[in-house]
Amino acid sequence: MAAELKVEQEFSKVIRERRSVRKYDPSWKISDEEIKELLAEATLAPSSSNLQPWRFIVITDQEIKGKLLPVAFNQAQVTEASAVIAVLGDTEAYSNAEAIYGHASANGLMPEDVAAAMAKRSREGYSSLPKEKLEDIALVDGGLVSMQLMLAARARGYDTVPMGGFDPAGLKELFQISDRYIPVMLIALGKASVEGRPTGRLPLEEIAYWNGFQA
Numbered sequence: 737m738a739a740e741l742k743v744e745q746e747f748s749k750v751i752r753e754r755r756s757v758r759k760y761d762p763s764w765k766i767s768d769e770e771i772k773e774l775l776a777e778a779t780l781a782p783s784s785s786n787l788q789p790w791r792f793i794v795i796t797d798q799e800i801k802g803k804l805l806p807v808a809f810n811q812a813q814v815t816e817a818s819a820v821i822a823v824l825g826d827t828e829a830y831s832n833a834e835a836i837y838g839h840a841s842a843n844g845l846m847p848e849d850v851a852a853a854m855a856k857r858s859r860e861g862y863s864s865l866p867k868e869k870l871e872d873i874a875l876v877d878g879g880l881v882s883m884q885l886m887l888a889a890r891a892r893g894y895d896t897v898p899m900g901g902f903d904p905a906g907l908k909e910l911f912q913i914s915d916r917y918i919p920v921m922l923i924a925l926g927k928a929s930v931e932g933r934p935t936g937r938l939p940l941e942e943i944a945y946w947n948g949f950q951a
């Protein structure tokens with residue numbers, strides 16, 4: 737019980753201490769291995785039918801960051817943070833349905849026939865949706881994985897800032913991203929040289945309603 741409480745307190749601290757950080761120590765570098773660990777934790781996030789529509793471009797090369805800088809409206813964190821992670825959404829994530837559910841059955845998480853039926857249902861259901869709906873799904877799931885990535889980073893003492901301030905067309909052009917994918921956000925990752933400013937939140941009474949909506 738006491739141990740559980742400690743975990744809860746630590747998690748609450750991670751949430752409360754995360755700040756959007758915009759000034760980074762340019763000399764501090766995170767290893768590729770650790771970025772992979774963060775991504776692995778982030779991708780434990782939930783997604784619609786577990787189709788995991790997120791894709792990531794991990795940018796650590798200074799020259800490539802320099803090319804990304806104008807695309808991200810010259811936000812200095814792009815070149816100063818150790819890495820920038822471009823989170824993309826796959827609007828055809830249903831094409832992985834058989835692989836995802838096949839993996840689940842191979843690992844004993846569900847019987848083979850159930851996996852096959854679920855894969856079929858997912859592929860048929862999602863592939864018949866309009867592109868706009870698939871983009872909405874990719875954006876929602878992309879937001880969840882992004883948040884989880886930022887909290888996983890904070891838990892290890894690293895800092896992040898999510899960035900919507902970039903030109904999506906410019907990003908797609910820079911990395912030759914096809915229209916199948918939709919940019920979700922950029923996330924700068926590194927060690928703060930200047931701590932993030934605390935920010936306020938609207939009071940709960942103005943945003944949460946019980947058993948009805950009275951806004």
Ligand SMILES: Cc1cc2nc3c(=O)[nH]c(=O)nc-3n(C[C@H](O)[C@H](O)[C@H](O)COP(=O)(O)O)c2cc1C
Pocket residue numbers: 754755756757758811897898899900901902921932933934935
């Ligand atoms: C989708 C999204 C896009 C954002 N885009 C930018 C951005 O382009 N540049 C930036 O400096 N901060 C950006 N932010 C960070 C917000 O300004 C910040 O989250 C907000 O002010 C609350 O501060 P906090 O993150 O420190 O709690 C973005 C946040 C979100 C969620």
